[in-house]
Amino acid sequence: MPTLQQTYAETVPELSVPHQAEAPPSPQLTWLNEELATELGYDPEWLRGPEGLALLTGQVPDTTAQVYAGHQFGQPNPQLGDGRAVLLGDILDPNGRRFDLHLKGAGRTPFARAGDGKAPLGPMLREAVIGESLHALGIPTTRALAVVSTGERIRPRQGITPEPGAMLTRVASSHLRVGTFEYAAWHLGPDVLRPLADHAIDRHHPEARDAENPYLDLLRCVAEAQARLIAPWMLVGFVHGVMNTDNMTISGQGIDYGPCAFLDEHRARAVFSSIDQQGRYAYGNQPGIALWNLSRFAETLLPVIAPDEPEAGIEAATAVLQGYEPAYLDAWTRGMAAKLGVPESPGPGAAAGTSTDAASDADAASDSAGVHLAAVRALGEDLLALLEAQAVDHTRFFRALTGGTARELFADPAPFEQWDRRRADLGGSSPRDDVNPVYIPRNVHLDAALRGAHLGDLSGVEEMMEAVRSPFHARAHLEHLAGPGEGGDVFLTYCGT
Numbered sequence: 001m002p003t004l005q006q007t008y009a010e011t012v013p014e015l016s017v018p019h020q021a022e023a024p025p026s027p028q029l030t031w032l033n034e035e036l037a038t039e040l041g042y043d044p045e046w047l048r049g050p051e052g053l054a055l056l057t058g059q060v061p062d063t064t065a066q067v068y069a070g071h072q073f074g075q076p077n078p079q080l081g082d083g084r085a086v087l088l089g090d091i092l093d094p095n096g097r098r099f100d101l102h103l104k105g106a107g108r109t110p111f112a113r114a115g116d117g118k119a120p121l122g123p124m125l126r127e128a129v130i131g132e133s134l135h136a137l138g139i140p141t142t143r144a145l146a147v148v149s150t151g152e153r154i155r156p157r158q159g160i161t162p163e164p165g166a167m168l169t170r171v172a173s174s175h176l177r178v179g180t181f182e183y184a185a186w187h188l189g190p191d192v193l194r195p196l197a198d199h200a201i202d203r204h205h206p207e208a209r210d211a212e213n214p215y216l217d218l219l220r221c222v223a224e225a226q227a228r229l230i231a232p233w234m235l236v237g238f239v240h241g242v243m244n245t246d247n248m249t250i251s252g253q254g255i256d257y258g259p260c261a262f263l264d265e266h267r268a269r270a271v272f273s274s275i276d277q278q279g280r281y282a283y284g285n286q287p288g289i290a291l292w293n294l295s296r297f298a299e300t301l302l303p304v305i306a307p308d309e310p311e312a313g314i315e316a317a318t319a320v321l322q323g324y325e326p327a328y329l330d331a332w333t334r335g336m337a338a339k340l341g342v343p344e345s346p347g348p349g350a351a352a353g354t355s356t357d358a359a360s361d362a363d364a365a366s367d368s369a370g371v372h373l374a375a376v377r378a379l380g381e382d383l384l385a386l387l388e389a390q391a392v393d394h395t396r397f398f399r400a401l402t403g404g405t406a407r408e409l410f411a412d413p414a415p416f417e418q419w420d421r422r423r424a425d426l427g428g429s430s431p432r433d434d435v436n437p438v439y440i441p442r443n444v445h446l447d448a449a450l451r452g453a454h455l456g457d458l459s460g461v462e463e464m465m466e467a468v469r470s471p472f473h474a475r476a477h478l479e480h481l482a483g484p485g486e487g488g489d490v491f492l493t494y495c496g497t
């Protein structure tokens, strides 16, 4: 069985405190991620036994609670932290990769503020389903190893009926957040920031170690990792819902799936979180919010990027941040090309015959690759406007493109037909089967499954898991999960999840 360590607490002791989870009165394993357990080197049968249950309820030595800060809805909050969670520790998997095991719903910690430290079963299962879905879609994400019900009834987050309490063991490549750096910068200074940044480099972005300015290069690596995270979110229609800086990782994995949701109808302004009244974290705002968060990250690094020359540091960091948008657009456009069945580069002959010498042929080829990608980007953007104008379901559309039935989704098919001719001109054909999912955790279906779990029936959650873990493969008995259901677009999720 993997050995738990506390590498983070040993490396940067200022940023966590020892803390033990409350022992739950009557724990029961509700869901175990056997696939992930095996990948990590755990025997699922051991995890199901008494020692496994002790681990999955935090009854192991030397656990800690991490402190961080953050910008929440744009406003700085000087102190946040694991209010209801403990870090069980970190482990090395059989391939030598390091992962944190983190337990959510573990009771109040010194960072709990007003909260009760508890987590309800529904939202913990929700986080597990979303993580499995994103993972199966090939998107970087934290994942749940297990959900344990505690046997307690806790204060309801919605409605008036007390909810069953639960604990979720989360596996993440680390829990370093932008908010962790904000805490170090605001309260502790360069003597802590430096080892924190070194730890982040060693753990996630070792290539930065050899750069001329490793901390500046850390910023570049994190910006690129975020571009590679947000682009596929946008392509699958995922809305995180609370992109506060404390919910943005340094690793580039998605984390904290509280009031998140997938689009049904394509809408740039879609918001599903009950607390996001201004739409700050609306679907279409996510790429820009990531850059805003990265700018806050850059500010924390300035004292170590250029300790003696603040102006030069700002200039260098600004230049690095300017790389985010092109990195994002590149990832988005290539992803969109795959979703549309369009090649990433123009067919042979597109740049030929324009000159007689090899060097200018190479220039012409690179120009024509750029022109092609720009045309794919415009094709994708125009498509999204078209889906929005005719209230077409995002996921259904792309899948119908694979099946050749997309036209039927438009009340007025003429603009689609015109668009589809442009797609053909760019070399478009049927997209690959493993690019556009049939199954995403649709709001209405997921909510129904979680309500069932609240009442003690896990069959809906199990069925949803089955669907989203193999999202590209249509199965007759899961047909009812493929469409949006009634009312998914006015769906609301609640925070404190």
Ligand code: AMP
Pocket (backbone or CB within 6 Å): 080, 081, 082, 083, 084, 085, 108, 111, 112, 113, 114, 115, 116, 117, 118, 119, 242, 247, 256, 258, 495, 496, 497
């Ligand atoms: P989140 O919305 O899950 O990203 O959490 C934001 C902050 O609120 C974090 O510092 C959490 O630890 C804290 N928090 C959320 N729920 C609770 C709770 N039930 N008890 C104590 N702290 C909480």
Ligand code: MG
Pocket (backbone or CB within 6 Å): 246, 247, 256
């Ligand atoms: Mg959070």
